[in-house]
Amino acid sequence: MTEQQKTPGWLDWHPSPGRPALELPAGAVDAHCHVFGPAAAFPYAPERKYTPCDASAEQLFALRDHLGFARNVIVQATCHGADNRALVDALRRSGGRARGVATVKPGVSDAELRELHEAGVRGVRFNFVRRLVDVTPRADLWDVVERIAPLGWHVVLYFEAADLAELREFFLSIPVPLVVDHLGRPDVSKDADGPEFAEFLSFLRAREDVWCKVSCPERLSLTGPPALDGERDAYRDVVPFARRVVEEFPDRVLWGTDWPHPNLKDHMPDDGLLVDFLPHVAPSAELRRRLLMDNPMRLYWPENEGS
Numbered sequence: 001m002t003e004q005q006k007t008p009g010w011l012d013w014h015p016s017p018g019r020p021a022l023e024l025p026a027g028a029v030d031a032h033c034h035v036f037g038p039a040a041a042f043p044y045a046p047e048r049k050y051t052p053c054d055a056s057a058e059q060l061f062a063l064r065d066h067l068g069f070a071r072n073v074i075v076q077a078t079c080h081g082a083d084n085r086a087l088v089d090a091l092r093r094s095g096g097r098a099r100g101v102a103t104v105k106p107g108v109s110d111a112e113l114r115e116l117h118e119a120g121v122r123g124v125r126f127n128f129v130r131r132l133v134d135v136t137p138r139a140d141l142w143d144v145v146e147r148i149a150p151l152g153w154h155v156v157l158y159f160e161a162a163d164l165a166e167l168r169e170f171f172l173s174i175p176v177p178l179v180v181d182h183l184g185r186p187d188v189s190k191d192a193d194g195p196e197f198a199e200f201l202s203f204l205r206a207r208e209d210v211w212c213k214v215s216c217p218e219r220l221s222l223t224g225p226p227a228l229d230g231e232r233d234a235y236r237d238v239v240p241f242a243r244r245v246v247e248e249f250p251d252r253v254l255w256g257t258d259w260p261h262p263n264l265k266d267h268m269p270d271d272g273l274l275v276d277f278l279p280h281v282a283p284s285a286e287l288r289r290r291l292l293m294d295n296p297m298r299l300y301w302p303e304n305e306g307s
């Protein structure tokens with residue numbers, strides 16, 4: 001097989017992240033990360049919008065152990081389209097220490113859904129970020145919702161803040177729990193107390209089963225500083241947004257590394273320093289225990305929450 005050319009300018013994941021200074025709560029979950037390929041075993045989807053470097057399950061689990069996490073939630077990356085084989089393989093290799101979020105098409109068979117569930121999938125992802133996916137008709141998304149609702153799964157939503165007004169009613173009509181990726185991608189040059197973020201907070205308030213990942217400061221930050229070179233006070237411009245959400249919704253926030261950090265353009269963070277960003281958004285040990293342990297366990301491992 002010819003090796004696939006990475007997207008020009010692609011930044012590979014950090015080869016030697018430090019160990020976090022922060023002591024994570026026992027049983028902490030990295031609730032948003034991906035696997036890419038490896039392409040030789042799990043080719044990237046023809047409809048993908050980028051071609052990444054490989055990032056295998058073994059490499060993800062090595063990072064998990066190095067950073068001090070106990071578990072992972074692996075989210076299907078758009079470069080694999082609706083081909084969930086790399087995700088399922090990673091879940092099976094995890095020995096029960098990973099759960100997953102898949103991408104499925106409306107025609108997915110019951111047998112395939114059952115196989116995904118048995119492997120540890122507990123949700124599907126709907127992506128509205130135009131640089132990542134072609135538009136999926138809402139009728140198709142609705143068909144998927146009807147198929148996954150009986151399994152007790154949730155829907156993970158990835159969208160840009162500017163599109164929320166148009167999508168809000170559709171989102172709120174989905175009759176299963178919703179999980180918003182990456183803080184709903186606010187424009188952090190605006191005020192965290194301003195009208196745009198107020199709209200996002202109002203969306204979170206609209207239903208008690210809307211969850212939010214306060215992840216990806218490295219993606220949202222405009223003025224940094226980056227989590228590199230020992231910086232333990234990184235991405236200060238994102239802090240007011242993330243902290244606001246953690247303080248108002250302490251029981252429905254999640255956090256993940258987003259390793260291997262697809263499509264970063266500016267820098268590749270040191271994942272250890274990225275973990276050290278957490279006390280800025282969840283200042284107490286109690287808030288961090290909910291963010292990193294209680295909440296993801298309730299959503300992804302309800303059968304052994306607290307163990």
Ligand SMILES: O=C(O)c1cc(C(=O)O)oc(=O)c1
Pocket residue numbers: 076077078079132181219258262263
């Ligand atoms: O912002 C991104 O580029 C991005 C891409 C993907 C994906 O390709 O699935 O996932 C993410 O969580 C973030």
